Amino acid sequence: MSNAPKISAGERVRYKPQIYMPQMSIFWWVKDRAYVFFIIRELTSLVVAAYVILMMIQINALSQGPEAWQALTDWFATPFSIGLHIVFLILLIFHTLTWFWVAPTAMVVRIGSKKVPGSILIAGNIAMWLIISLAIGWLIVSI
Amino acid sequence: MEQTITLQVQRYIPEQYPEPYFQSYEVPLRKKWVILDALNYIKDEIDGTLTYRWSCRMGVCGSCGMMVNDRPALTCATFLEEYAPGPVRITPLDYFGIIRDLVVNTDDFMGKLKRAQPWLITDEAKPLSEGAYKQTPQEKAEYEQYSMCINCMLCYSACPVVGLEPDFVGPAAIALAQRYNYDSRDEGEDQRNEELTGEGGIYSCTLVGECSEVCPKAVDPAGAIQRYKATGAVEWWQSVLMPWKGKS
Amino acid sequence: MARYGPKEHDVLIVGGGAAGLRASIAITENHPELSVAVISKVYPMRSHTVSAEGGAAAVIKDDDSLDDHAYDTISGADWLCDQDAVEAFVKEAPEELLQLEHWGCPWNREEDGNIAVRSFGGMKIKRTWFAADKTGFHLLHTLFQTSMKYDPIQRYDEFFVTRLVVEDGRCQGVIAIELATGKLEFIAARSVILCTGGCGKIFPFTTNANIKSGDGMALAYRAGVPLKDMEFVQYHPTGLPFTGILITEAARAEGGFLLNKEGYRYLQDYDLGEPKPYPVLRSMELGPRDRLSQAFEKEKEKGRTIEGPYGDYVHLDLKHLGERKIDEKIPFVRELCRKYENLDPAKEMIPVRPVVHYVMGGVHTDINGATPIEGLYSAGEAACVSINGANRLGSNSLTECLVFGARAGKAAAEYAAGKKKFSDGLEKIVSDEGKRIERMFFSEHGDQSESIAGIRKEMHQAMEDGAGIYRTEDSLKSSEKTIKELQERLHRISIQDHSYTFNTELTSAFELSYMLDVAEAIIRSALQRTESRGSHQRKDYPERDDEQFLSHSLAYQTGDGTPRVEYQPVTITRWPPGERKYGQ
Numbered sequence: 010m011s012n013a014p015k016i017s018a019g020e021r022v023r024y025k026p027q028i029y030m031p032q033m034s035i036f037w038w039v040k041d042r043a044y045v046f047f048i049i050r051e052l053t054s055l056v057v058a059a060y061v062i063l064m065m066i067q068i069n070a071l072s073q074g075p076e077a078w079q080a081l082t083d084w085f086a087t088p089f090s091i092g093l094h095i096v097f098l099i100l101l102i103f104h105t106l107t108w109f110w111v112a113p114t115a116m117v118v119r120i121g122s123k124k125v126p127g128s129i130l131i132a133g134n135i136a137m138w139l140i141i142s143l144a145i146g147w148l149i150v151s152i
Numbered sequence: 153m154e155q156t157i158t159l160q161v162q163r164y165i166p167e168q169y170p171e172p173y174f175q176s177y178e179v180p181l182r183k184k185w186v187i188l189d190a191l192n193y194i195k196d197e198i199d200g201t202l203t204y205r206w207s208c209r210m211g212v213c214g215s216c217g218m219m220v221n222d223r224p225a226l227t228c229a230t231f232l233e234e235y236a237p238g239p240v241r242i243t244p245l246d247y248f249g250i251i252r253d254l255v256v257n258t259d260d261f262m263g264k265l266k267r268a269q270p271w272l273i274t275d276e277a278k279p280l281s282e283g284a285y286k287q288t289p290q291e292k293a294e295y296e297q298y299s300m301c302i303n304c305m306l307c308y309s310a311c312p313v314v315g316l317e318p319d320f321v322g323p324a325a326i327a328l329a330q331r332y333n334y335d336s337r338d339e340g341e342d343q344r345n346e347e348l349t350g351e352g353g354i355y356s357c358t359l360v361g362e363c364s365e366v367c368p369k370a371v372d373p374a375g376a377i378q379r380y381k382a383t384g385a386v387e388w389w390q391s392v393l394m395p396w397k398g399k400s
Numbered sequence: 401m402a403r404y405g406p407k408e409h410d411v412l413i414v415g416g417g418a419a420g421l422r423a424s425i426a427i428t429e430n431h432p433e434l435s436v437a438v439i440s441k442v443y444p445m446r447s448h449t450v451s452a453e454g455g456a457a458a459v460i461k462d463d464d465s466l467d468d469h470a471y472d473t474i475s476g477a478d479w480l481c482d483q484d485a486v487e488a489f490v491k492e493a494p495e496e497l498l499q500l501e502h503w504g505c506p507w508n509r510e511e512d513g514n515i516a517v518r519s520f521g522g523m524k525i526k527r528t529w530f531a532a533d534k535t536g537f538h539l540l541h542t543l544f545q546t547s548m549k550y551d552p553i554q555r556y557d558e559f560f561v562t563r564l565v566v567e568d569g570r571c572q573g574v575i576a577i578e579l580a581t582g583k584l585e586f587i588a589a590r591s592v593i594l595c596t597g598g599c600g601k602i603f604p605f606t607t608n609a610n611i612k613s614g615d616g617m618a619l620a621y622r623a624g625v626p627l628k629d630m631e632f633v634q635y636h637p638t639g640l641p642f643t644g645i646l647i648t649e650a651a652r653a654e655g656g657f658l659l660n661k662e663g664y665r666y667l668q669d670y671d672l673g674e675p676k677p678y679p680v681l682r683s684m685e686l687g688p689r690d691r692l693s694q695a696f697e698k699e700k701e702k703g704r705t706i707e708g709p710y711g712d713y714v715h716l717d718l719k720h721l722g723e724r725k726i727d728e729k730i731p732f733v734r735e736l737c738r739k740y741e742n743l744d745p746a747k748e749m750i751p752v753r754p755v756v757h758y759v760m761g762g763v764h765t766d767i768n769g770a771t772p773i774e775g776l777y778s779a780g781e782a783a784c785v786s787i788n789g790a791n792r793l794g795s796n797s798l799t800e801c802l803v804f805g806a807r808a809g810k811a812a813a814e815y816a817a818g819k820k821k822f823s824d825g826l827e828k829i830v831s832d833e834g835k836r837i838e839r840m841f842f843s844e845h846g847d848q849s850e851s852i853a854g855i856r857k858e859m860h861q862a863m864e865d866g867a868g869i870y871r872t873e874d875s876l877k878s879s880e881k882t883i884k885e886l887q888e889r890l891h892r893i894s895i896q897d898h899s900y901t902f903n904t905e906l907t908s909a910f911e912l913s914y915m916l917d918v919a920e921a922i923i924r925s926a927l928q929r930t931e932s933r934g935s936h937q938r939k940d941y942p943e944r945d946d947e948q949f950l951s952h953s954l955a956y957q958t959g960d961g962t963p964r965v966e967y968q969p970v971t972i973t974r975w976p977p978g979e980r981k982y983g984q
């Protein structure tokens with residue numbers, strides 16, 4: 010874009026109307042915090058995929074016998090792998106939370122004629138998530 | 153001396169220059185002035201060629217939406233003072249074709265509204281002689297929020313999907329479909345589903361959620377879309393698990 | 401083959417507000433074989449109907465009757481309306497609002513699911529249907545969305561009409577600018593209905609939107625149709641001082657008080673009844689608009705109003721209603737006050753002053769919307785049937801748009817169904833019009849040049865000074881002189897914007913020329929009505945004079961800036977003129 014001259018008076022210019030279609034830049038998402046947040050949310054879904062792949066590798070190792078399994082668990086114990094897992098876990102928790110935050114937009118819960126406020130729905134969801142996680146954790150530990 | 157503020161306004165006059173450019177105007181910074189008052193001041197006192205739409209100046213006709221410092225806003229409901237000391241950048245609504253200066257092409261949008269089939273659909277027409285439908289205040293409350301849309305199109309400019317996928321029917325149109333779907337007098341949901349669960353329909357939405365943030369009338373189109381998806385999912389599972397209960 | 405190509409229709413409706421859209425649906429439902437088109441300078445859902453707040457009147461409750469509605473309307477109008485028209489109006493009103501309900505309009509309901517009604521100024525019984533305080537918005541969107549269902553209704557959105565095509569004594573279409581391209585088009589039609597709304601923008605302080613510049617009135621006036629009862633301009637007693645934004649009468653109907661500088665409910669001093677802590681119909685704050693606005697002026701003379709930077713004002717007090725009631729019944733009032741006055745009516749008083757709101761007058765039509773020119777019809781605020789006489793009652797006008805929109809639609813369709821042949825060579829008018837526009841607005845005048853904004857400002861001043869709430873011969877005469885001068889100076893406008901694309905400077909110039917024509921009719925009619933009636937108050941003639949003036953004024957354009965005014969007696973069926981009494 011540049012500074013174009015002002016319209017000159019005089020003859021009215023005959024023309025063909027020309028609708029200008031601005032192009033969307035590939036960096037459209039940096040111009041607004043909300044968009045950045047959205048992009049991070051979308052990117053962290055890759056971590057979910059990574060976990061699925063990890064699980065498949067685990068199953069594969071299991072089916073190939075104790076040596077393969079041992080090799081895999083050894084690799085899991087390396088500092089690199091532990092670091093990676095911590096990063097993945099953080100991203101995964103972030104991803105999960107973002108879905109809790111948007112949950113109220115998809116759910117309208119009414120008690121009587123009053124709408125339940127979104128913040129309560131979010132809190133409820135998070136509470137449920139913690140309870141279920143603890144229950145599973147307890148199950149694993151107690152077996 | 154009266155305080156002033158600079159408005160950097162995007163201009164586009166097709167017969168004069170093939171691309172948009174910026175022009176700066178200095179206007180008084182008056183209390184109670186909204187951005188639209190400043191534009192009117194420019195038009196009346198400085199430059200009669202500046203072009204934009206407006207009408208009601210009370211936030212209800214939906215004409216005056218523009219990008220103010222890159223965020224979609226109703227210019228008749230946005231105070232100039234909030235942007236002091238300036239400068240303020242005024243550009244046309246994002247993701248729309250520009251006809252001239254701040255005037256965008258709304259033909260597509262009008263077509264999208266129609267895709268929502270925004271009229272009461274009933275299996276059988278009720279004759280006027282039978283009087284009014286009954287509808288309790290609670291039943292009215294079910295759809296009321298979605299009936300508040302003024303078609304200002306701010307939500308379209310807040311939605312990157314609209315920009316990336318021009319066929320996406322968009323937030324306001326889906327909210328409008330829901331306005332009728334949730335109306336106790338309406339029986340047209342199936343008809344609307346057929347249109348809105350297909351190409352460019354509700355599943356194009358990736359839930360950025362900004363549409364609801366910018367909506368001046370608290371319509372919450374993002375919520376309308378997610379509720380639509382939720383209903384769609386339930387119906388899909390029903391049709392898989394209980395095919396005999398399928399749609400009539 | 402159509403004689404004039406694809407832009408030829410049987411019926412063409414100018415205006416996409418309540419009246420225009422209602423007409424279009426009436427036509428396509430009754431005559432699906434006819435081709436119908438709606439042309440509008442803004443997208444239909446942006447029409448001014450969208451701003452109407454309070455409600456729409458029609459009798460549906462058991463304690464009400466058609467005669468009561470008719471009587472309230474007629475006495476409110478100070479007997480200057482045609483009673484046959486009022487009778488038709490009240491009779492068809494309930495069906496029209498019911499039709500809207502069947503199309504989906506979200507009317508407010510009672511607990512049991514029936515339609516709810518509220519009280520309104522000048523109405524003896526509660527009969528105003530409402531959709532919160534966004535009635536016009538919901539009504540217009542319902543109509544517009546319903547109209548989308550009918551494929552035969554064609555639309556010319558953002559086309560600006562510059563003249564009517566009248567040949568061989570018949571109206572045969574219009575000439576319009578397509579805003580997006582600047583192209584001048586002839587749109588042929590066997591009948592044309594003008595539903596272009598009012599002309600409040602002639603005045604500086606108004607609740608009216610920017611598009612209300614009396615276009616249709618001026619178009620008809622130029623084509624030879626008289627403008628009826630133009631001297632009657634309604635002031636609404638409660639507008640926000642700077643913006644002119646309306647605080648709906650519903651705020652008073654729900655129990656709001658009007659207080660002067662001393663916190664006193666001053667209306668009790670003006671024959672409007674005794675102050676009660678609760679709203680009483682046809683009394684005090686629920687008196688008719690003309691009387692309330694006049695009371696304000698009197699208070700101002702006594703120095704009992706409050707001085708502000710945008711003129712004097714009084715207070716509208718809603719605090720005692722409580723947050724809950726305000727949110728339930730008048731949420732938009734709260735929204736508007738917060739947004740534009742930065743105050744919360746649940747906690748603070750609202751500053752208000754009278755603002756120009758509505759014109760009772762308009763294009764002269766009969767009870768079916770027909771004007772004296774064959775093939776030309778009109779309905780809505782642009783038309784004067786007349787049911788509003790000297791003062792319109794709040795909430796009658798949305799209903800009027802529906803009842804007479806439908807009536808005009810049917811009449812215009814029937815006329816068009818006769819399939820009269822178009823005259824030859826009409827397309828030539830387009831090139832003439834193009835030349836006229838170039839000459840009129842694009843000629844160079846050097847340092848003699850006039851600006852649109854300058855002329856507009858002077859017109860505003862002249863109208864407020866001369867033709868405001870109280871008028872005198874002197875004030876009117878001096879305004880008439882100014883308007884004439886401004887009409888001269890209008891010819892020296894030279895538009896800076898030479899683009900064809902969406903040229904709003906050009907449309908503003910047109911609107912200004914329309915407003916000046918309508919202004920001349922308002923002033924002349926007001927000068928010649930040497931009595932006081934309803935909203936027309938002459939200080940030099942304070943009494944109503946039924947002997948001379950129980951008749952409509954008809955202003956004809958003469959070309960020399962002074963219209964010729966003729967009179968036509970009002971139709972009286974069952975309600976002989978009486979005294980207007982309120983507060984009893």
Ligand SMILES: Cc1cc2nc3c(=O)[nH]c(=O)nc-3n(C[C@H](O)[C@H](O)[C@H](O)COP(=O)(O)OP(=O)(O)OC[C@H]3O[C@@H](n4cnc5c(N)ncnc54)[C@H](O)[C@@H]3O)c2cc1C
Binds near residue numbers: 414536616758794
């Ligand atoms: C703030 C406010 C509140 C109100 N509240 C109430 C209420 O509560 N109850 C009530 O009964 N009444 C109310 N009224 C009055 C009522 O809203 C109007 O009288 C009514 O809406 C007029 O409708 P209409 O269809 O005649 O015109 P409008 O809705 O004004 O439509 C005019 C149409 O004509 C078109 N047009 C005009 N000129 C041209 C041209 N040159 N070329 C092409 N198209 C053109 C416009 O684009 C528009 O579509 C209110 C009015 C105001 C201002």
Ligand code: SF4
Binds near residue numbers: 303372
């Ligand atoms: S949903 Fe909100 S933002 Fe979108 S068009 Fe409607 S009112 Fe405007």
Ligand code: FES
Binds near residue numbers: 207210211213214226
């Ligand atoms: S001018 Fe009507 S919404 Fe802003």
